[in-house]
Amino acid sequence: MRKKRRRNKKSLPVIPLFFIASAGTAGFYVTKTAEGIGMGIVAYFVLYIAFKIWLKSLKTRKLRKSGIREVDKMTGEDFERFLGELFKRRGFKVSYTATSGDYGADLILKDGKDIIAVQAKRYSGTVGVKAVQEIIGAVKMYEATEAWVVTNSHFTRQAEKLADINDVYLIDRDELIQIMLNKR
Template identity: 70%
Template sequence: MRKRRAKKKRRIRILPTLPILIVAALGWYFTQTLQGIGAAIVLYFVLSIGFKAWRKSRKTARLRKAGMKEVDVMTGEEFEQFLGELFKRRGFKVTYTATSGDYGADLILKDREDIIAVQAKRYSSTVGVKAVQEIIGAIKMYEATEAWVVTNSYFTKQAIKLANINDVYLIDRQELIDLILNKK
């Protein structure tokens, strides 16, 4: 068992260096100089960084173009990214919290005077009281002036009642559609 783990770790360490070795070998093959090896490695890193930036921009563009049909099949993390892009378009400075241990907030929105803690819930059923309770706890943790819960679904009557008592702003499916369509 111990030997298998050691082999697996060794393979993992070798894997990222393999493309660099191949690129270095190609640089040597075509130029027969150390400068050719260096140039090939530099070109490899420039191209890989460019490719990663291009992929990220494509993902961001895909999120910006998404509608409710796409939102309904997103994962929770993709939904948070989608909301981040949506709120950036609306002029907010968006910060994403850690995936776990986020104290009930998934996004922190900032504008000139407000700090808004946002709980994102991509559900296929109604969102209950727990989501509102979680965001109430996040208000003090993030020194927020407002708390929002955003969902692609709807809220239960109990969640709406608790939100009204605690001044939590709820954005349900219809209001999210309006935000996507820039109606509000």
């Protein structure tokens, strides 16, 4: 078995320092003053922040345009972000829970006085009762008025039965596609 190469962590800060120094040098070259160095560095940081914001908006647009096949390739965390963007587009205020210790809810949706706890399950197989049990526990924790489990797959009969008894709304692959197409 081959050993994985480790990156030299000491060389990583050199790249940003190079760009900062280049920006300062460019500022000095243009203005021929010490203030030009500062202006060049400030310009670099402004451009860097603008670039980061642009990348984030590009990622958000990509998530919004995703089809079900792209959803199937997403990680669980990407699926949660995708659902957040989808529900924002439908008028909900969306907040994300912590990735661990979330008490069974991945998203909290607010629509007026309704609070909806959402469990997101990006699965290749069927979703069982565990997902429904987790969201039932989250209802009290987040003082939610509704509980939903959303998947890119389908639910087992047992999960459907448990959800029916506990008033948990299940959104399976077919309904998710309809929501994505804005038909529902």
